[in-house]
Amino acid sequence: MGLISINFLLLAVITIVLYFIIPKKVSWVVLLVASLIFLFYDNFNIKRVLEALIVFGTSYSCGILIDKYHDSKKAKVFLVLGIAIIIGLLSYLKYSNLFINTVNHMLSIINLPYSFKLVKHSSLIGLSYYSLIMISYLVDIYRGTNKSEKNPFKLALFMSYFPILTSGPFIKYNEMKEHLYNGHKFDYDRMCRGLLRIAWGLFKILVISLRIGIFVDKVYGDINTFNGVYIIIAMLLYTTQLYTNFSGSIDIIMGVSEIMGIPLPENFTAPFFSRTITELWRNWHITLGGWLRDYIFYPLLKSNVMQKLNKVCKEKFGKKIGKKIPLYLSMLIMWILIGIWHSGAYSMIIGSGLLQFVYMFFEDNLSPLAKKVNKKLKIDSDSKSYHIYQTIRTYVLFSFSMIFFRALSVKRALKTIKNIFVWNPWVLFDNKSIYEAGLDILDFRVLIIALIVLFVVEKISRKEDVRDKLFKCNIFLRWTLLYALIFAIIIFGCYGVGYDPAKFIYQQF
Amino acid sequence: MKKLLRCFIFLTIFMVLFVNVFKVLWMDNSPLSHFYREPKNSIDIAYIGASNVYVHFNSTLAFQLYGFSTGLLSGGSQPFLGVKYLLKDAKKLQNPKLYIIDLAKSGSSSFSESGFRGITDSMPFSKNRSELIDEGLKYLDVKKEDYYTYYFSHFIYHNRWKDLGKANFSLEDNFYKGFFLGNSSVTTKHFSSRYIWPSKSIPIDDKAKEILFSLINYIKDNNLNTLFVIPIRFYGNEEAQRINTVVSILEENNFDVINFNKVSGLHINFENNLYNNDHLNIYGSTKYTLYFAKYLKEHYDLPDHRDDKNYAS
Numbered sequence: 001m002g003l004i005s006i007n008f009l010l011l012a013v014i015t016i017v018l019y020f021i022i023p024k025k026v027s028w029v030v031l032l033v034a035s036l037i038f039l040f041y042d043n044f045n046i047k048r049v050l051e052a053l054i055v056f057g058t059s060y061s062c063g064i065l066i067d068k069y070h071d072s073k074k075a076k077v078f079l080v081l082g083i084a085i086i087i088g089l090l091s092y093l094k095y096s097n098l099f100i101n102t103v104n105h106m107l108s109i110i111n112l113p114y115s116f117k118l119v120k121h122s123s124l125i126g127l128s129y130y131s132l133i134m135i136s137y138l139v140d141i142y143r144g145t146n147k148s149e150k151n152p153f154k155l156a157l158f159m160s161y162f163p164i165l166t167s168g169p170f171i172k173y174n175e176m177k178e179h180l181y182n183g184h185k186f187d188y189d190r191m192c193r194g195l196l197r198i199a200w201g202l203f204k205i206l207v208i209s210l211r212i213g214i215f216v217d218k219v220y221g222d223i224n225t226f227n228g229v230y231i232i233i234a235m236l237l238y239t240t241q242l243y244t245n246f247s248g249s250i251d252i253i254m255g256v257s258e259i260m261g262i263p264l265p266e267n268f269t270a271p272f273f274s275r276t277i278t279e280l281w282r283n284w285h286i287t288l289g290g291w292l293r294d295y296i297f298y299p300l301l302k303s304n305v306m307q308k309l310n311k312v313c314k315e316k317f318g319k320k321i322g323k324k325i326p327l328y329l330s331m332l333i334m335w336i337l338i339g340i341w342h343s344g345a346y347s348m349i350i351g352s353g354l355l356q357f358v359y360m361f362f363e364d365n366l367s368p369l370a371k372k373v374n375k376k377l378k379i380d381s382d383s384k385s386y387h388i389y390q391t392i393r394t395y396v397l398f399s400f401s402m403i404f405f406r407a408l409s410v411k412r413a414l415k416t417i418k419n420i421f422v423w424n425p426w427v428l429f430d431n432k433s434i435y436e437a438g439l440d441i442l443d444f445r446v447l448i449i450a451l452i453v454l455f456v457v458e459k460i461s462r463k464e465d466v467r468d469k470l471f472k473c474n475i476f477l478r479w480t481l482l483y484a485l486i487f488a489i490i491i492f493g494c495y496g497v498g499y500d501p502a503k504f505i506y507q508q509f
Numbered sequence: 510m511k512k513l514l515r516c517f518i519f520l521t522i523f524m525v526l527f528v529n530v531f532k533v534l535w536m537d538n539s540p541l542s543h544f545y546r547e548p549k550n551s552i553d554i555a556y557i558g559a560s561n562v563y564v565h566f567n568s569t570l571a572f573q574l575y576g577f578s579t580g581l582l583s584g585g586s587q588p589f590l591g592v593k594y595l596l597k598d599a600k601k602l603q604n605p606k607l608y609i610i611d612l613a614k615s616g617s618s619s620f621s622e623s624g625f626r627g628i629t630d631s632m633p634f635s636k637n638r639s640e641l642i643d644e645g646l647k648y649l650d651v652k653k654e655d656y657y658t659y660y661f662s663h664f665i666y667h668n669r670w671k672d673l674g675k676a677n678f679s680l681e682d683n684f685y686k687g688f689f690l691g692n693s694s695v696t697t698k699h700f701s702s703r704y705i706w707p708s709k710s711i712p713i714d715d716k717a718k719e720i721l722f723s724l725i726n727y728i729k730d731n732n733l734n735t736l737f738v739i740p741i742r743f744y745g746n747e748e749a750q751r752i753n754t755v756v757s758i759l760e761e762n763n764f765d766v767i768n769f770n771k772v773s774g775l776h777i778n779f780e781n782n783l784y785n786n787d788h789l790n791i792y793g794s795t796k797y798t799l800y801f802a803k804y805l806k807e808h809y810d811l812p813d814h815r816d817d818k819n820y821a822s
Contacts, residue, residue: 496664
């Protein structure tokens with residue numbers, strides 16, 4: 001069930017109406033039923049039910065047992081067991097082919113005439129999301145941050161809360177339980193805010209993302225014809241496509257949830273104003289970053305192995321360099337895991353994992369050198385122009401890494417990079433060629449205006465809540481802006497026959 | 510209460526804006542749209558059919574001559590399947606004294622998407638429209654996921670923003686009470702003699718039969734005063750032979766049918782009075798209207814509204 005579909009609209013509307021009609025005490029049951037409908041709507045069969053039941057059953061029983069044996073070693077056993085089952089299932093269903101490909105590749109390197117067949121698995125929508133959510137649930141019980149949920153139906157709701165199943169954000173049990181299980185009264189202002197957020201999400205997806213997608217798909221679909229400048233433009237636009245698509249779907253999800261009075265954690269805070277890749281990742285897919293930091297990076301860094309490594313490295317390379325080695329190693333592992341989580345393809349591991357690590361590594365280590373160079377060249381690194389340069393540099397570097405993300409295979413990504421170096425700048429000036437890649441001049445005009453609107457809104461959002469600002473405006477300005485937003489979506493949105501609004505890039509993960 | 514009122518005003522303004530924006534995007538100047546713009550119960554004759562109707566019958570001329578008003582429920586390549594549903598709308602909105610049904614498309618159940626959309630996109634939202642769409646989608650090769658675009662044509666026409674021109678912001682067009690004056694003065698000199706109507710018949714397909722009988726039953730059930738006509742033009746041989754079968758069925762059911770291809774009093778000159786195979790030009794349509802309007806006045810009890818202020822324009 002796509003987020004932009006009649007079915008989702010119906011489900012959301014019916015759920016919201018019933019949620020407020022039914023007594024507050026049991027209104028969470030409506031959410032549970034809606035979530036189960038959403039979960040199994042496109043994919044109801046015994047295998048899918050079993051998958052969900054394994055994750056749920058493991059989380060429920062291990063959660064209670066960890067809680068019960070909290071002060072004994074058994075708690076750790078049940079934690080490890082729970083995580084192993086969930087990760088095992090997730091790996092089997094989503095990452096088997098990564099493993100098989102790696103083994104086959106190794107076998108071919110040592111010239112062994114064996115290869116394993118790739119497997120075909122389809123998994124339930126949201127598996128990657130709810131698996132990690134349930135791992136955090138178990139770890140938090142083990143850490144004593146929260147107690148286990150005794151009511152299996154309530155835990156089932158936490159695991160399957162329908163708005164977050166397609167694209168996140170990642171939620172934590174102790175932050176969500178009050179909001180999920182205690183009903184809320186209908187609030188008109190909250191509904192308006194939620195609807196506005198949904199409309200903004202639709203604008204991002206239908207007017208910007210899907211429009212860019214036409215150009216990007218055409219260029220990446222035929223990189224031999226559309227090379228050079230075409231690829232550079234597609235590369236730069238794809239990052240915005242990805243962002244508007246992902247953050248737009250998060251806006252819809254958060255809007256629906258907000259109407260019911262259930263706040264979700266923010267997943268983006270204007271990432272493309274960031275001046276470094278490190279800063280960008282603090283503002284991009286925030287909840288995934290937070291999850292990995294809390295449940296992978298810090299535990300890894302504090303693990304006995306890393307502490308020992310820290311000691312050894314300090315002795316061998318000195319305090320300054322020695323302490324950085326375990327840090328970078330933990331970072332590297334975390335970034336590889338981010339890459340794997342994004343589908344398990346090598347190109348993803350490079351694009352959304354390794355390259356990001358490389359960028360951060362160099363950012364960290366080259367910044368003293370950059371400061372010296374700036375001083376020598378008398379460049380004011382606090383100036384506005386320098387900040388703009390840094391912002392553009394970060395965007396371009398991130399966009400470059402996204403070539404691997406978009407190309408879907410390393411071979412194709414490398415070919416795409418090679419084809420960037422074809423010299424054809426005239427396609428920008430002959431007033432014809434650039435319009436052969438799917439978007440005509442009118443589409444480009446709409447896109448440019450929409451991107452300016454996005455830029456302005458994102459810029460404002462760094463200082464204050466845009467919706468607060470809008471609702472403070474006088475009624476004429478406010479309604480004019482609202483109608484402009486709604487009609488921009490209705491008229492300029494890419495939907496209807498020939499478009500695929502259900503094409504959410506992040507849904508595949 | 511204040512908030513509720515504000516919400517209501519917001520939605521009302523939205524609807525007004527939406528309807529008007531949509532009007533510009535889907536500049537509904539189809540001949541059929543003219544019928545739906547007529548005041549209630551102001552039409553004496555509902556004339557239903559494909560392009561032959563709006564190109565051949567000059568309803569304004571007929572009014573000037575005899576004073577009866579004719580609504581043309583017509584569209585390019587309009588499928589015969591739509592006739593029953595247009596009859597229903599005509600009955601509901603106008604309750605005319607006579608229904609004239611053009612048989613040019615009656616011999617086959619196949620039709621084009623554009624012909625079908627020509628009806629559904631011009632019809633206002635109603636149960637009848639929904640039923641027509643349900644029925645039509647059984648015949649068209651349309652992906653299930655695109656069905657909704659028939660019920661909500663906005664999903665198709667919102668993309669027309671790229672094609673908007675000055676004409677889209679005006680209601681002026683080439684239709685006069687549904688009658689088309691566009692290419693009517695063009696003369697095709699390809700034809701030296703008139704089309705000779707065949708005497709043979711060949712069967713029509715089962716679906717076409719089903720559509721025809723459904724129409725017959727509806728007319729009988731509602732006791733509608735109906736006249737069937739076959740427009741004068743060129744036909745494919747099999748096309749005409751299939752229409753012969755339709756005529757036999759209609760005559761068996763005691764309906765009146767006029768085949769204008771066999772009417773000598775029309776004086777249509779095929780060398781000068783057609784602008785293509787299927788349509789008369791302005792000279793041909795004037796001859797046709799003069800003849801047919803007189804026939805209608807003589808054979809049916811039709812009122813004369815020429816002195817009625819409500820009909821003055």
